[in-house]
Amino acid sequence: MHSRRTFLRTAAGGAAAATGAPALAALAEARSWFTSELASTRPASAAMGSGAPSLPTPDDYLLDPEIQYLNHGSIGTIPRAVHAAHRRYLEICESNPWLYMWDEPWIEPLEDVRRRAADLLGCGVHEMALTHNTTEGFNLLAHGLELQPGDEVLYSSLNHPGASNPWTHMAPIRGFRVRRFDFPVQDLPGLSSEEVVELHLREITDRTRVLVFPHVDNLVGLRHPMEALARGAKARGVEVVAVDGAQSVAMIPVELASSGVDVYAASPHKWVQSPKGLGLLYLREEIQDRVHPMWVSSGQPGAAGTIRRFEDYGTRNRPEVMALGDALAFQDTIGDEARTAHHRNVWAGVRDRVEATAGLLWRSPRRWELSTALYNVEVEGVPSPELSSRLWEEERIVFRPIRIGGIDGARLSPNLQTPPEALEAFFRAVDQRW
Ligand SMILES: Cc1ncc(COP(=O)(O)O)c(C=O)c1O
Structure with missing residues (x-):
């Protein structure tokens, strides 16, 4: 008797083509619909390098024209084309959930999403986990990072609760300490990059193991000098620099490979304009073995040794992850x-x-x-x-x-x-x- 997995493998391989091949074909068709839709609605980008990319317009979105929306920092809105593709993926999935929820039909498309995300963040594809949001990234880190009793996690008052509360929650359980210092927001308009860096570095003590800061905070929009902070912190003995990228990805350029940052968590439902409830988590290759997955499912053995062990939830909404790939492709057309x-x-x-x-x-x-x-x-x-x-x-x-x-x-x-x-x-x- 076939297990579900063996059956799907066989089907996708062609022997039982009655179900497997159409499954792949339907998804492939939906994906190619999106590619041509993007090429026709965002033509400048389709021929990259053949002129300045055009900016999106209100017509590209579903936003109510009667409202003046100045709140992309709380939550973004999804382009029409991405939304239409998302609906197609959902419809395909709902046509035979058993066939479409797992395995073959999604493997290559989802790895493509990972590649696009890694490209946008300037990191290796083996360092990019597809999560649900920034908060999850910080929970994963606070739960799973190996720290000793007395080790200190440090952040400023500009840190978002989603990147702070996982630490304060785990501190009494694991025995590490958390210290929050007041950032002088009143002085912000006149501060220089060097002063912002110094305000952080002077707080580091010989117990500080983890420095957390938002790349862009959600209160006053300070773009933290990420590389200088990471370099300075490492020079003072900090082992892990963890950055909250909820407000930065697809709003400002992000280049992680040479940044000195170890962890970068993001929420593409803001500036990437993906469907809601999707996240990106960069874990630098060298740090992955110091972090234990927060939860594990039946998929864990298969994910061992790969970045996928950090996104092992069991069943998840794969159509929306696919649509994240399309949202990333849409953002790519802007540059x-x-x-x-x-x-x-x-x-x-x-x-x-x-x-x-x-x-x-x-x-x-x-x-x-x-x-x-x-x-x-x-x-x-x-x-x-x-x-x-x-x-x-x-x-x-x-x-x-x-x-x-x-x-x-x-x-x-x-x-x-x-x-x-x-x-x-x-x-x-x-x-x-x-
Ligand atoms: C800077 C920052 N970090 C973290 C979060 C939490 O985002 P999420 O709920 O998507 O995890 C937000 C949400 O507004 C944010 O602005």
Whole structure:
């Protein structure tokens, strides 16, 4: 009698083609539909190098045209083409879940997703695990990293709870210590890269084994000088540099191979614009043996010795992982240069306008090398929750109110397709009311 696995293998190999071959063919067809859709909707990229890649427009997305969406930092929106491909994968899967949930039909496509993710992050494909989000990456690390009692994990007040709470949760269980220091956010607009680095390095003690920081924090959008921090920390005896990439991947360039970073966890449902509930986890090859998988399933023996041991959940939603590959392909059509030029231009415009307007305060870095497409603007005397709820109710403007260290501002995070009118609407609404 055949086990399910043997049967699928046979089927995919052609002997029992009645089920296996159509299974592969249907997926292959859905994938090739996406490739031609991308080529027709994003033509400049299809012929890479034959002209500047075009930026996506609101028509490429499903966002309600009645809202002004300035909150890509909380959650992104998926391109229409990626969404359509995702639906196709789901429909194929639902047509015969037993056939489509496991094994052959997905193996090559999923490895392709891993390759694309590794390309975007500039690391080896054998260092890239496909997880569910940033929080999972940090849970995996806090659960599985070999640390001794008394070892210290260090991060600043700009660290997100998703990258902090796994450590505070595990500390009493495992006996390591966690130390959080206050980042002087009020001083941020004037800080230099060197000062940001020094603020971290001076906190390192001879007990510090792990340094955690966000590549881009979610409060004021500081782009941490990642390589200088990693280098400086290692020189002071830190063994593991773990970076939270939730806000950075597909927003700013990320190049991990030579960065000195050991772990980098990300949430592509933000700037990569993938379906929700997908994550990327870079584990530098040399560190993988120091980390134990957080959970294991029947797949663990087959994953032994590979990066797949860190993404072994048993059954998972493979259609959405496939759609992550398509979201990565979509982002690929834009390229770092065009993306950076656009974000920088919009950032500079907003900063200058805020600084020229009485009653508005720029709370994010003033220098581009420390800045991003996410920034904090305070309307003096107006509590940010009130600002946000009024502008939502009266103007359908979406942004996140942020309070930290005496700052009480609107966190604006437009993406490439955000029309200039959305930011205009924000400034006009503030001007009219306060
Ligand atoms: C900097 C940062 N880290 C971590 C997270 C947590 O992301 P997730 O819920 O996708 O794990 C967020 C979410 O907003 C974030 O902004």
